[in-house]
Amino acid sequence: MLFKIAIKNLLGAKLRTWLNVFVTSLSFFMIILFSAMYDGMREHAKQVTINTEIAGGSYWHPKYDPLDPMTFEDAHSVPPIAIKGLVNQGKAFPVLVSQASIYPNGRIMPVIMKGIIPEQNIVNMPTKMLAGHDKIAIPVLIGRSMAKDAKLEVGDTFTIRWLDANRTYDADEGTVVHIMDTENFKLDMGHIWVPLHKAQEMLDMKKEATYVTYTKGLPIVENKGDWIPRDVTYLIRDMEALIEADEPNAAIFYIILLCFAGMGIFNAQVLSIFRRGKEIGTLMALGMTRARVVGLFTLEGGLNALLAAIMTVILFGPLLWYFGANGIWLGMDYSDGSMGLIVEKYLIPVYSVGLVVTTTIVVSIIVLIVSYLPSRRIARMKPTDALRGKVAV
Amino acid sequence: MEQNIVIKIKNLIKRFPVGGNFFTALKDIDLTINKSEFTGLVGPSGSGKTTLLNIIGGLDSPSKGKVSVLDQDLNDTSHRERARLRRENMGFIFQSYNLLPVYTVFENVELPLILNKIDSQERGKKVTQAIEWVGLSDKTNSRPAMLSGGECQRTAIARAIVHQPALVLADEPTANLDAENSHHIMKIMVQLNQELSTSFVFATHDEKIMAYLRRIIHLNDGQITKDEKIDNPKSST
Numbered sequence: 001m002l003f004k005i006a007i008k009n010l011l012g013a014k015l016r017t018w019l020n021v022f023v024t025s026l027s028f029f030m031i032i033l034f035s036a037m038y039d040g041m042r043e044h045a046k047q048v049t050i051n052t053e054i055a056g057g058s059y060w061h062p063k064y065d066p067l068d069p070m071t072f073e074d075a076h077s078v079p080p081i082a083i084k085g086l087v088n089q090g091k092a093f094p095v096l097v098s099q100a101s102i103y104p105n106g107r108i109m110p111v112i113m114k115g116i117i118p119e120q121n122i123v124n125m126p127t128k129m130l131a132g133h134d135k136i137a138i139p140v141l142i143g144r145s146m147a148k149d150a151k152l153e154v155g156d157t158f159t160i161r162w163l164d165a166n167r168t169y170d171a172d173e174g175t176v177v178h179i180m181d182t183e184n185f186k187l188d189m190g191h192i193w194v195p196l197h198k199a200q201e202m203l204d205m206k207k208e209a210t211y212v213t214y215t216k217g218l219p220i221v222e223n224k225g226d227w228i229p230r231d232v233t234y235l236i237r238d239m240e241a242l243i244e245a246d247e248p249n250a251a252i253f254y255i256i257l258l259c260f261a262g263m264g265i266f267n268a269q270v271l272s273i274f275r276r277g278k279e280i281g282t283l284m285a286l287g288m289t290r291a292r293v294v295g296l297f298t299l300e301g302g303l304n305a306l307l308a309a310i311m312t313v314i315l316f317g318p319l320l321w322y323f324g325a326n327g328i329w330l331g332m333d334y335s336d337g338s339m340g341l342i343v344e345k346y347l348i349p350v351y352s353v354g355l356v357v358t359t360t361i362v363v364s365i366i367v368l369i370v371s372y373l374p375s376r377r378i379a380r381m382k383p384t385d386a387l388r389g390k391v392a393v
Numbered sequence: 394m395e396q397n398i399v400i401k402i403k404n405l406i407k408r409f410p411v412g413g414n415f416f417t418a419l420k421d422i423d424l425t426i427n428k429s430e431f432t433g434l435v436g437p438s439g440s441g442k443t444t445l446l447n448i449i450g451g452l453d454s455p456s457k458g459k460v461s462v463l464d465q466d467l468n469d470t471s472h473r474e475r476a477r478l479r480r481e482n483m484g485f486i487f488q489s490y491n492l493l494p495v496y497t498v499f500e501n502v503e504l505p506l507i508l509n510k511i512d513s514q515e516r517g518k519k520v521t522q523a524i525e526w527v528g529l530s531d532k533t534n535s536r537p538a539m540l541s542g543g544e545c546q547r548t549a550i551a552r553a554i555v556h557q558p559a560l561v562l563a564d565e566p567t568a569n570l571d572a573e574n575s576h577h578i579m580k581i582m583v584q585l586n587q588e589l590s591t592s593f594v595f596a597t598h599d600e601k602i603m604a605y606l607r608r609i610i611h612l613n614d615g616q617i618t619k620d621e622k623i624d625n626p627k628s629s630t
Contacts, residue, residue, distance in 0.1 A: 001507055012495025282491040285452060286552075287480020287508050289473050383452040387491070 002292060006299040010307070016272060017304070023268045024308035024367060027261030029316040031359045035254055036320075036349030037328065042243045043350045046236055051124045052184040056216040057231040059083050059224055064097070064210050069112065072097050073163065076208045080225030083212050091218060093120035094209030096199045102174065102192065104150040104158040111192050113162060115199020122215045125187065129178035130195045138174040138198055143188025147179045154179055160192070165204040172202070258362060265363070266370040269304075273297055273374040280378050281386030290379040294372065301371025305364040323349050398461075399560055399592045400426040400449055405458035407444055407615075418444045420615045422458070426594060426608075428559070431586050431626075433595040433603060436612035442596035443564055445612070449594065450483060450562050451475035463559055480508050484553030484591075486563035490545040492537040492552075498524065499533045502551045509556055523555040527581055543574030547581065554585050561585075564596045572601060579605045 010017045064075035079087070079094060086092035096115035101108055118131035126141070133139035138160060142152065152158065154176050161171040174192065182188055200206055212227075220229045280293055288296075327346030378386060405422035408415040419441045426432055434442040447453040448460055451467055460467040463482050467475065479485075484505070492501045502523050506516045524530055527547035537545055546566060553561050563582070567575035583605055586593050595602055603609060607626050611619035 001510060005504075005507060008500060009493075009495060012493075012500075014495070278491065279493055282487075282493065284476065285450070285479065285485045285487075285491075286505050287476050287478075287483075289476045291473075384447050387452070387487070 002296050002299055006296055006303055009296075009300055010303055017307075020265075020268045020272055020304050021307045021311055023264050024304060024363065025311040025315060027264055028308060028312040028359060028363055029320070031254070031257045031261055031363065032312075032351065032356060033320060033323065033349060034257055035250075035355050035359070036324075036351045037347055038250055038253060039352060039355065040348050040350040042246070044348060046239055046243075048183045049186070049236060049239060050232060052182060052187060053123060054213070054232055054235045055122045056214045056218050057229065057235065058214070059092075059212045059221075059227040059229055061210050062226045062228055066097075069099050072099055072112075072210065075210050076165075076203075076205050078207045079209050079212050080223055080227055082221040082223035083225075083227060086214055086218070086221065087212060091122075092212050092214035093117045093122055094196060094212045096196060096203065096205060096208060097210040098162055098199070098203055100160055100162040100192070102150070102158050102160050104152050104156070107150070109150060109190075111190050113160070113192050113194060113199065115194055115196040115203075117196050122213060125182070125193075126178060126180045127193065129180075130193065133175075133177055136175045136177065137172050138194055138202070139177040140174040141178050141180060141193040142176060143185075143191065144179055144181050145185060145188045146191060147176070149189070152176050152179075162202060164202065170202065258366070261363060262366045262370070265367055269301060269367065269370045270374050273371065273378065277378055277381075277386050278389040280375070281381075281383050281388070284379075284383040285387060293379040294376045297375030298368055298372045301367045302364065304371070305367040308363075308367075309360055320349070320351065324351060397428040398425055399428050399430070399463060400424065400594070401459075401461040402449075403459040405445075405448065405460060406456050407441070407448060407453070408456040418615050419448075419455075422615075422617060424610065424617065424620075426592060428592055429586065429590045430608055431583065431593050431606055432608040432610060433597055433606040434612055435597060435603060435606075435609050437598060440612040441615040442598075442612050446562050446564050446594065446596045449560075450485060451479055480505070481556070482559045484556070484558040484561040486546070486549050486553045486561065486566045488565035488568045490537070490542075490549045490569075492545055492548055494537050497534050497536055498529055498540070498548050498551075501537070501548055502555050505552060505556045511556075519555055520551075523551040526554070526585065527551045541574075542569050543571075543577060546570060546574070546578055550578065550581060550585075554589065554591065557589055558591065560592045560594070562594050562596075565599070566595065567597070567599050567602055575599065575601045 059079065061075040061077055063071050065071045076096060078084070083092065087094055093116065098113050100111050100113040102111050103109075116125075116127050116130070118127045118129075120127055130139050130141050140160075142150070147153065150158075157173050157175045159171055160174040161169060163169055174194070180188075194202075196209075200208060283293055283296075284290070327348040330347055402422050402424040405419055405424075406417065407419040408417050422445065434445055436442050444453065448455055448467070449462055451462070451470070455468065463478065465474070465478055470478070493504070496504070499520055502520045503516055506519060511519070521530075524533060527550050529544060529547055529551065532540060532544060537548070540548065546569075550566075553563075561582075567578055570578065579602060582593055585591055595606070597603070605626055607623050609619075609621050609623060610617055611621075
């Protein structure tokens with residue numbers, strides 16, 4: 001019986017119903033979109049790191065610690081045969097890491113110099129641009145932020161000074177052959193990339209490497225010597241820790257969005273219900289019990305939430321899909337790493353099942369509560385007061 | 394029903410809190426109304442007629458005294474039982490119609506039957522019949538906003554009698570209507586009173602209604618000042 005009346009009330013109220021449903025639907029949309037953007041930002045940072053830096057994982061020289069540049073000096077050797085085999089098959093590429101100093105425009109800048117195979121296609125880096133520069137002493141690839149910082153352009157030259165395997169300082173002229181646009185600021189700021197054979201020659205470390213990055217989906221080789229396998233989980237652990245540390249912020253962000261949505265829904269529902277005080281009085285005069293009046297309005301709230309969920313799919317679904325496929329223009333460039341996390345210019349929201357289900361349930365509960373509370377208050381009034389529309393908020 | 398008595402009131406007093414004091418709206422009311430009576434509570438504004446009507450309808454409770462409606466002692470009944478009494482045995486007609494604006498005429502009239510859980514087939518028959526009684530068959534699918542005041546009140550009457558209650562309580566039913574519509578409405582109610590033996594109690598100070606009443610209970614300052622039977626009202630013709 002209540003269901004029938006509730007449906008009639010909702011469909012009969014037309015504009016009022018659709019306004020309430022729209023407000024609720026907008027809340028669904030905003031919460032899902034903003035939370036998905038937040039999730040997307042974190043997921044994107046992870047994916048970019050994997051695509052541009054980590055691939056399937058790496059084998060590290062036992063002395064290599066990327067967080068301690070002092071280890072670079074000793075962290076190099078010829079990779080074990082099994083690992084070298086992967087390189088020969090094109091399933092991995094070696095990187096030789098060393099400290100260096102550059103002198104662009106008369107300034108001195110400490111950098112990490114990395115030698116990489118120009119032909120590699122395992123990580124998403126324009127290393128091919130390093131190939132075919134036989135007449136250049138040291139072809140150098142740098143990132144856009146590094147170029148900006150050092151005031152360098154393609155074709156510019158500068159002095160590079162390094163310490164070779166014999167602990168002898170040497171220097172030569174590097175030439176910028178390409179400036180790459182990368183979303184991963186860890187490949188950009190403070191880094192210069194040179195062809196591997198050139199780095200090995202400069203450092204007097206023939207056939208040596210610091211780490212070898214392998215393609216996705218490869219199992220760990222058996223004869224890896226004392227080199228240490230580092231899988232994706234290990235290599236993104238810092239990022240995972242950062243994301244985990246950010247969970248409370250994400251939760252607070254979600255709660256703030258819910259509060260905003262809750263206030264919108266509360267206003268719409270309370271206004272709607274208190275405007276119907278006389279109607280409630282009439283229903284009581286016709287013999288509807290207080291419990292049923294409360295049940296009716298709560299049920300209307302529930303149906304409102306259901307319609308809002310359907311409206312969200314129909315009205316905002318295409319928009320959510322579009323953002324999910326094409327991303328949202330952020331209007332700012334964080335590629336210099338100033339956010340402390342990789343942030344793309346276009347942020348692609350990630351809609352998880354958990355987010356959608358949780359949001360639907362939580363918003364529906366809010367709608368039910370804000371329908372239940374005011375209707376209970378009105379139903380507790382004397383029918384004569386309700387009939388006169390004498391309703392106080 | 395005890396000797397055809399529909400309403401029995403003994404020593405009724407109703408007080409309302411006003412600031413720190415109490416205002417006595419009804420003083421020592423003794424009243425008995427029988428089945429099929431066509432009675433009016435008549436008096437100036439503030440005389441207590443609407444308050445008395447609300448207490449009879451179980452919408453308000455007495456401060457003192459005993460009120461029995463259709464053999465049910467309203468002093469001893471719960472809110473739920475009073476709601477059931479109204480739902481099954483009473484019909485209400487309000488001055489401002491109190492129709493649900495989002496419902497059509499048919500749906501407004503259907504509402505008491507839905508509340509009484511009457512099955513849809515029987516509901517359809519009864520609603521159609523009630524709408525015919527009040528002459529609104531051509532307005533079945535209209536909403537209140539599309540109706541005149543007279544048509545709205547006729548819809549309210551149909552809603553009040555569709556479940557054929559033993560008692561209909563009407564609070565100033567013609568206050569918002571012109572003379573022609575008032576007479577039309579009263580004629581419908583007289584006809585229903587005669588055909589269905591439904592008891593009608595009006596709260597009014599409208600002279601046009603008084604001409605139809607077979608019994609007039611005069612109220613003044615919360616007291617019954619006169620209780621008169623009318624020998625030749627319009628309702629008897």
